[in-house]
Amino acid sequence: MTETSLSPADVSRLYRSLRRIRRFEEVTAEIYPSDRIKSPVHLAIGQEQVSAAICDVLGAGDWVGGSYRSHAMYLAKGGSMPAMMAEMFGKDTGCCRGKGGSMHVIDAAAGVMGSSAVVSTQIPVAAGYALAAKRARAGHVVAVFFGDGASEEGCFYETLNFAALHALPLLFVCENNGYAIHEPIARRRARPDEICSVAEALGVPAWRIDDGDVFAIRQTADEAVRRMRKGGGPALIEAKVYRWREHVGPNEDYDQGYRFADEVVPWKRTDQVERLAAMVEPALRTRIDAEVEAEIAEAVRFAEDSPIPQPKEVWSDVYA
Amino acid sequence: MTETSLSPADVSRLYRSLRRIRRFEEVTAEIYPSDRIKSPVHLAIGQEQVSAAICDVLGAGDWVGGSYRSHAMYLAKGGSMPAMMAEMFGKDTGCCRGKGGSMHVIDAAAGVMGSSAVVSTQIPVAAGYALAAKRARAGHVVAVFFGDGASEEGCFYETLNFAALHALPLLFVCENNGYAIHEPIARRRARPDEICSVAEALGVPAWRIDDGDVFAIRQTADEAVRRMRKGGGPALIEAKVYRWREHVGPNEDYDQGYRFADEVVPWKRTDQVERLAAMVEPALRTRIDAEVEAEIAEAVRFAEDSPIPQPKEVWSDVYA
Amino acid sequence: MSTPDAVRPLKYVDALREAVEQEMDRDPSVFVFGLDVDDHKCIQGSTRGLLQKFGSDRVFTTPLSEDAMTGVAIGAAMAGMRPIHVHIRMDFMLLCMNQLVNIAAKASYMWGGQVKVPLVVRSMIGKSWGQGAQHSQGLHSMFMHVPGLKVAAPSNAHDAKGCMIAAIRDDNPVVFMEHRLLYGTETDVPAAPFAVEPGKARLCTRGDDVTVVGISNMVQEAIRAAELLAEAGVQAEVIDPIWLKPLDIATIVESARRTRRLLVVDNGWEMCGASAEIVAGVLEAAGPEAGIRVQRMGFAATTCPTSPWLEAEFYPNPGTIAAAAWKLARPDAEPWVPSPERTRLAYQVQFKGPF
């Protein structure tokens, strides 16, 4: 883990972001067995730092896109928490009005372009946003989040080449948690450690952060995004992380035999939520924690109290 | 150009292969304006050495696959010349019985797995043959030929990874002529010179031969294939070449503005057909040339004399 | 020990598994691959035990590369193997349309009969608990459209086993469509290997008032609808085509000629769907003199929503099927709708997500 030169305000902002995501997902997992959320949930608990760090260097006018595992990205980029909770409850007030569920979150006003459940499909779509951003010449950038598994799909490579060719302001963010569902990367990739080399060979400068350090990720992203805003073209960040819960659903799954609990130990020891918590002045931390809890409780209340969609709404928005 | 340690017999065999392909395509181009060949022809004139060299190190039980531009591969691997000519004439005796034309040549008995006109589609299909070859444990290998353009399709990368992961006996052969139709590689690829690096990053050892030297290509293939037969896994050869004629059709097209005649000059100067002709003992050369002409004339005669398919044949072979 | 002709109740998922195991036993060229076929969840149990029994050369996962993996399957098939390529959702087959349509379907033909492609592509359709837009599509009509492909859509455990064995033995590419909600359903299934070949539709119920064709799990919902209709005095003849391509249209024509009413209930969209094909095929064959009134039902002409309240509007169900069949059979009577509690299917009550 690196030292950080960030100001206390920066650190506490990052801490709030991490804590919000962690607690939102923990609460989601608690609610889950009640069956009020009839949606497959893919939790990012343990790997929140990637979204928190990357989105910390993005602003209004920048966009993010991702996969079915996008609660973290959505919240970090400023997506509405009540709207996402209501979406998971299938309510009319949900961010997709009950048509997307947990896997398809969007908040266009906040620059969340929408997440997609077919692995890696948002990678080229994000490149399309980046093309539009480049043409608009306002210095905006796009970040697209995807897993190690997504890096095996053809369109990932195709998009790297295109983004490099057109010097698009696109940050590829590979959240490498070492598994695609239950399959370890070594069963899927001949050179598991060479995702960055592939990107470089296709013309996209790439950096890997191995230890999940939120400051290192943020620092790397900050430099890449600054360069990008000036027309420097795409970059890729591969952040090694670890998924603490099962692939889909609210539980742990170390008893399932495909991985063992000792794998998570080093990651829990360096949990970035705890790490940053310890860096924040205690009174402030207490206040942030309380605010986060209140916000989540309010989001849950909003979701519960919201009306269900009218039957006729099945017919709306098929066409724009 | 390298010196060769090949025996005179080897050289004359390679010469015959080169000459056969060159003359077959020249004759095809001559026939073309007569409209007896109602099929788009993609000639390999100028780039025959890749097929000739690679197939020279392959044998019975090995397979090759390729694109719409596959006359060279087909002939070099021992595909029946009359059957291919008859196919271009749309006759019932054609290698596809008139259902494939020039773009879909096949000769299963000779190990030509069939060529496909959708760019890069045969790359993973060849990997399937290689998987079968690996399971059969008889030391057979598969070579798949494709262009620089094909290396931009997602399934190329996907196949590299899979072939490396399973150590498949698959030789990727990229015939890099610098153009996809009329688009130069620099308009399509951010790092035009890094096709080999991409392969390496995905786990496939790769070699580039820049000067079209048939011996260098053969030597590289020979080593790769020997290793492969012993379970050494896939390899990639990128051979730079130049297409002398237009993308599709029988003519030259240096007057079209997308490229200029001086580009071809160095390639014509090092024409491998001429080069090897000069290395073959004159009497033998005369004999080879005469045999080649006779074989081609016979193939044309066969094609012309063959019956046209019966109308009912439109219904055959939809299902096996 | 079961005797060769023993029959026992078996779940759909186990019938699939058993078929594959028996064929792998019989023929060493059969192998199974695809994302996650070898993990502990075993494609919801449908590949359970295969890795242990046959080893990782014949049962293995892949990178996330559906397009190339389909090409690999095709090549291996052309080279003499008999691959079973598995997709946990049919939606992901959209990534391999090029290989399936441009190569697999055409290989035998465009290469003049020199090769064949004995390939099975297994795919599962998801439903409910938030499967939504990209995890619930029944895309069979796209494959039915293409000459050179075959399509199986078994609706019960017996046919799941029999169709799977027929598909594996078939020398052509077969798109094999399963439905997640059928996995837990049981029927009697012979223990010995047997094939349910293409070309023969099944009459599930007999009736003279209306012909109802169901596709995939809609067969089960149509049978439930027929029960409700019977209580209301309408006798519905439910037909399960089992194989969608080749399609046994003759059996449907025969039934529809008799009932003079045809309702086709698909697990997919109507436009250019299997329901359009069946309606068109029947009326083309029977002509106007047969006087057949027709109706199609299928997914709402929308994307699939995730909210359960919206999803309820998206799918046909025994209630809406029964109501539509009633209207066809009794055009002049008052409309009739069975009570909502009666229309719930057993498997819908049992099932709980996520999956």
Next chain:
Amino acid sequence: MSTPDAVRPLKYVDALREAVEQEMDRDPSVFVFGLDVDDHKCIQGSTRGLLQKFGSDRVFTTPLSEDAMTGVAIGAAMAGMRPIHVHIRMDFMLLCMNQLVNIAAKASYMWGGQVKVPLVVRSMIGKSWGQGAQHSQGLHSMFMHVPGLKVAAPSNAHDAKGCMIAAIRDDNPVVFMEHRLLYGTETDVPAAPFAVEPGKARLCTRGDDVTVVGISNMVQEAIRAAELLAEAGVQAEVIDPIWLKPLDIATIVESARRTRRLLVVDNGWEMCGASAEIVAGVLEAAGPEAGIRVQRMGFAATTCPTSPWLEAEFYPNPGTIAAAAWKLARPDAEPWVPSPERTRLAYQVQFKGPF
């Protein structure tokens, strides 16, 4: 200088080009990309001059990466641009089915109306001179099947321009299907921009004996068939749906009710095809009391062969269309087949490959 309401004969290819040029003039967010749109052949001329006029930011080629490029088009569209993505063959769209069906078609719906995808996907169908298996497919029914997409299939220069302008202005993904053999055909086309919106089929000829629906270039072949039929005393009403999705079925129903015979001639396969949809849609709406006899024609249920002698069996042509229409209209008369020389189409005589 042409006045705004000037009409002049224009080729289909030039009508396409003009529509795009006018829309690019009007709206700076429109751009054109795809393999080879900017080379000297300009997609057979249909993008000629655009690069010179609008520059390489708005007219550019791509790597051979149809899947990702479709994603790029979708993203750019969601971000507010109006891309026109060009494929020189419809067959290559099989590489982008995932993006088109799983994202483009569903974006507006699954993301709750927060985004829209104003995208045009141009694609050309090839025919003859050895195009064969992988360069000749009309895959429109696959796209018609999917809610959220629109499909245009203009059969003449006028509609090519009008549909293209409507498609570019549409806020939804439009699959735009062109036919290579139509490129050289001329009709009168207004010089000013105008839109041929979805939802209104065209009556090409009037007749009371039989309704013939043609799709894409089959409209032209059906019109030729109607001429031959007229000489034999049968009056055919040829209908061009122009837009296939949304489809104006009402106009076809109206005509078929009157003629009581419906022949649908598609430039694609029949099974689950546009012809199945039109037949099913008409008979569902009209009911058995309308007494309509129906027939579908389309590609032979095979892969497309390359040999001209086989290809002649693969496609409907004015002769086979006329013979089928005759049989529908005169079921009790002797079969009639126009003489082969009379059935050749003007464009088939002119055309010479390769292309």
